[in-house]
Amino acid sequence: MQEELDKQHAVPMQKQDATTRTGNFNEVALGYTEEQALLEAQRCLSCQKPKCMGGCPVELQIPAFIRLIKEKRYDDAIKKIREKNSLPAVCGRVCPQEEQCQKFCVRGIKGEPVSIGRLERFVADLERQSGISVPTKHKPTGRKVAVIGAGPAGLTAAADLAKLGHQVTVFEALHVAGGVLVYGIPEFRLPKNIVQAEVEFIKKLGVEFYTDALIGRLFTIEELFEKGFDAIFIGSGAGLPTFLGIPGENLGGVYSANEFLIRINLMKSYQFPEFDTPISVGKSVAVIGGGNVAMDSARCALRLGAEHVCIVYRRSREELPAREEELLNAEEEGITCRFLAAPTRLIGDEQGRVKGVELVAMELGEPDESGRRRPFSVKGSETVMDADTVIVAIGRTPNPIIQSVTKGLRVTIRGTIIGDPETGKTSLEGVYTGGDIMTGEATVISAMGSGKRAANSIHQYLLNKRSELAKPCTFSSQVAEKKEVRMQ
Amino acid sequence: MEHKQYHLRQNENPTEYRILEKHSLNPQVKLIKVHAPDIAEKAKAGQFVILRVNDEGERIPLTLATWENSEGTITLVFQEVGVSTKKLGCLEVQDEIRNIAGPLGNPSDIRNYGLAAVVCGGVGTAAAYPIAKALREAGNKVITILGARTDSLLIMEEEMKRVSDELYLSTDDGSKGCRGFVSDVLKSLIAKNYQFDIVYAIGPPLMMRTTSEVTRPYGIKTIVSLNPIMVDGMGMCGACRVSVEGLTKFACIDGPEFDAHKTNFEELIKRLKTYPPEERLALDFHEKLPGGICSCRKN
Numbered sequence: 001m002q003e004e005l006d007k008q009h010a011v012p013m014q015k016q017d018a019t020t021r022t023g024n025f026n027e028v029a030l031g032y033t034e035e036q037a038l039l040e041a042q043r044c045l046s047c048q049k050p051k052c053m054g055g056c057p058v059e060l061q062i063p064a065f066i067r068l069i070k071e072k073r074y075d076d077a078i079k080k081i082r083e084k085n086s087l088p089a090v091c092g093r094v095c096p097q098e099e100q101c102q103k104f105c106v107r108g109i110k111g112e113p114v115s116i117g118r119l120e121r122f123v124a125d126l127e128r129q130s131g132i133s134v135p136t137k138h139k140p141t142g143r144k145v146a147v148i149g150a151g152p153a154g155l156t157a158a159a160d161l162a163k164l165g166h167q168v169t170v171f172e173a174l175h176v177a178g179g180v181l182v183y184g185i186p187e188f189r190l191p192k193n194i195v196q197a198e199v200e201f202i203k204k205l206g207v208e209f210y211t212d213a214l215i216g217r218l219f220t221i222e223e224l225f226e227k228g229f230d231a232i233f234i235g236s237g238a239g240l241p242t243f244l245g246i247p248g249e250n251l252g253g254v255y256s257a258n259e260f261l262i263r264i265n266l267m268k269s270y271q272f273p274e275f276d277t278p279i280s281v282g283k284s285v286a287v288i289g290g291g292n293v294a295m296d297s298a299r300c301a302l303r304l305g306a307e308h309v310c311i312v313y314r315r316s317r318e319e320l321p322a323r324e325e326e327l328l329n330a331e332e333e334g335i336t337c338r339f340l341a342a343p344t345r346l347i348g349d350e351q352g353r354v355k356g357v358e359l360v361a362m363e364l365g366e367p368d369e370s371g372r373r374r375p376f377s378v379k380g381s382e383t384v385m386d387a388d389t390v391i392v393a394i395g396r397t398p399n400p401i402i403q404s405v406t407k408g409l410r411v412t413i414r415g416t417i418i419g420d421p422e423t424g425k426t427s428l429e430g431v432y433t434g435g436d437i438m439t440g441e442a443t444v445i446s447a448m449g450s451g452k453r454a455a456n457s458i459h460q461y462l463l464n465k466r467s468e469l470a471k472p473c474t475f476s477s478q479v480a481e482k483k484e485v486r487m488q
Numbered sequence: 489m490e491h492k493q494y495h496l497r498q499n500e501n502p503t504e505y506r507i508l509e510k511h512s513l514n515p516q517v518k519l520i521k522v523h524a525p526d527i528a529e530k531a532k533a534g535q536f537v538i539l540r541v542n543d544e545g546e547r548i549p550l551t552l553a554t555w556e557n558s559e560g561t562i563t564l565v566f567q568e569v570g571v572s573t574k575k576l577g578c579l580e581v582q583d584e585i586r587n588i589a590g591p592l593g594n595p596s597d598i599r600n601y602g603l604a605a606v607v608c609g610g611v612g613t614a615a616a617y618p619i620a621k622a623l624r625e626a627g628n629k630v631i632t633i634l635g636a637r638t639d640s641l642l643i644m645e646e647e648m649k650r651v652s653d654e655l656y657l658s659t660d661d662g663s664k665g666c667r668g669f670v671s672d673v674l675k676s677l678i679a680k681n682y683q684f685d686i687v688y689a690i691g692p693p694l695m696m697r698t699t700s701e702v703t704r705p706y707g708i709k710t711i712v713s714l715n716p717i718m719v720d721g722m723g724m725c726g727a728c729r730v731s732v733e734g735l736t737k738f739a740c741i742d743g744p745e746f747d748a749h750k751t752n753f754e755e756l757i758k759r760l761k762t763y764p765p766e767e768r769l770a771l772d773f774h775e776k777l778p779g780g781i782c783s784c785r786k787n
Binding site: 173174175183208210211212213214217218219239240241243249250252253255256258259262263266267268272273274275276277278279280351352399400401 | 502503526527530535540544545546547571572575586587588589590591592719720722723724725726727729730731736738741755758759761762763765766767769770773774
């Protein structure tokens with residue numbers, strides 16, 4: 001009886017304590033030990049009709065991999081995961097499991113659901129320590145696919161297509177693969193060596209990477225076809241930050257969350273001056289917005305020496321879009337929240353640097369189209385909050401470059417590329433899309449899901465396409481020449 | 489410090505961005521010719537690249553000075569001001585630049601306007617050169633006004649002469665050409681009844697603003713190429729935002745060229761001054777390293 005009662009609760013995962021962790025960028029959540037993982041795995045009821053799987057965008061065989069953990073067959077457990085998910089160490093950390101698999105876990109009816117994410121992380125971390133083995137690949141098909149963007153959608157599509165025997169080249173605009181996993185999510189939530197290891201795994205599948213390649217400028221979609229690619233997947237991701245459109249937004253010390261996080265995560269400015277990219281964080285930081293990006297920005301600011309960090313959100317705690325876990329972590333670290341407040345202008349000093357945020361109080365009215373109660377400002381309620389750094393984290397709009405130079409590629413009014421939700425098929429033959437560039441801003445795992453679906457339909461497309469002689473890809477660059485030699 | 493395991497040498501671009509030539513144009517300005525065939529094939533006047541010298545490096549935006557598709561090279565001209573550009577200046581022929589992304593930004597809108605003035609100063613001359621060349625090739629009569637603080641800082645005079653119908657020089661101290669600013673020369677040419685159909689002004693923000701004020705009363709279409717702080721340079725971070733006609737624009741996606749008469753230069757100049765304390769700190773730190781700033785070459 002006691003044992004059954006205990007099984008109502010998940011085995012907790014250790015974290016760095018709040019006072020220590022705000023002084024470093026090391027990972028906060030420390031993962032399960034083998035003992036803890038075995039205990040937690042025992043909680044899985046191995047349901048005949050597992051509801052959890054219905055919540056997973058990449059259709060992970062959840063009870064199956066947990067059963068393998070119970071049997072201490074960790075190698076087989078990770079293999080089972082990798083059949084469907086090419087980024088398990090990432091997903092185990094950053095997926096909102098409480099909204100997906102764990103939401104449907106039968107254990108969750110009377111108690112806490114099984115910690116599927118923590119178990120996934122456990123076997124993925126174990127695998128990385130012992131060395132990742134490469135799965136057997138299908139026979140080469142002789143077909144070539146260009147994947148644009150090395151973020152969650154692109155990496156997933158690339159891995160799946162490579163496993164099916166296609167020759168895949170991933171074009172990444174930045175200097176490193178990973179997309180939002182490297183430029184957006186901070187080291188303390190997702191260590192970059194883990195992303196690197198996942199990318200290495202995908203390379204071992206035979207996927208080639210071409211970084212520094214901004215498609216639309218360096219090569220167009222048309223030119224990629226001319227270079228011999230048979231199909232193209234566009235996963236170019238979320239782009240330009242949205243600003244508030246209020247006075248003072250271009251003052252010094254005002255960052256978009258994108259800029260703030262890119263400087264810190266991608267450019268390692270938290271190691272400035274060893275790394276060259278600077279960042280300037282003052283004493284009082286206001287973060288505008290209530291999503292995970294706002295939480296990440298706030299927690300980074302704290303680690304860079306800010307004394308006060310306040311998250312300003314125009315709705316109430318209930319409507320906050322961030323994961324509850326992230327809000328709790330932030331609050332544990334000493335970050336405060338100001339709910340029902342919205343900025344109306346940013347106030348600058350003589351040097352043109354921000355020194356305060358004027359806030360207006362908000363009230364909630366009827367639910368809007370998003371289902372959340374619509375906030376209204378309360379006239380005459382303006383107050384000024386001191387802030388020498390302001391981070392605007394209210395979302396991003398799709399990167400427009402590819403759409404602007406690709407004739408016939410249909411886009412929505414919002415600028416996202418129109419793709420079939422099931423197949424990712426766009427208005428152009430042989431061109432597929434997925435991730436944020438198709439759906440607008442969403443989660444890592446939903447981007448991976450759409451990458452996976454697009455990979456399947458690209459595979460079907462390539463099988464159906466009348467066979468013609470495979471053309472060699474021709475880049476001017478040196479390795480491309482090597483590649484041609486290799487292919488002979 | 490931890491986290492140093494982040495070396496991505498193996499996960500990357502196939503191109504070796506090797507430096508093939510290096511020249512000093514003046515004590516602070518250097519020219520390098522780099523192997524970058526894919527970029528050379530696509531580059532157009534007005535576009536730029538973003539490079540990283542090494543794994544610790546910043547992403548530095550630099551306008552393309554020239555490119556040679558047949559030999560697969562691009563040429564960059566830069567002034568050594570902060571740690572990043574000094575590091576770049578340390579690299580020698582046969583050294584490799586870690587990353588170069590490009591071409592970035594919109595190409596210049598080159599047409600046959602008629603009579604075109606290309607007004608440039610300092611290292612901005614390198615950015616103006618391909619535009620002058622393209623304008624000439626498109627049939628414009630090109631009048632170039634090239635300036636610097638003093639004679640020894642003037643760059644690319646010969647190259648500019650070759651692509652211009654007329655070339656005027658100015659120095660602040662009068663050591664060569666007219667004494668004064670490039671904008672003064674432009675003013676005097678307008679007074680002499682040169683009926684310019686378009687003016688390109690590329691150089692320090694103050695110079696662009698002054699030039700813009702010279703042409704404004706005459707309603708001469710004036711284009712400036714802006715150089716705000718950038719990080720990714722491909723439409724992600726928003727650091728390069730500038731106010732144009734009161735609207736926020738991004739230099740990397742909407743620019744780098746904008747209508748001078750609609751550009752808020754005051755804001756641009758203020759935003760360029762975001763990091764002076766950090767810049768000093770970085771210089772100090774690197775100068776004290778064993779081997780100084782050029783120890784970056786060992787990476």
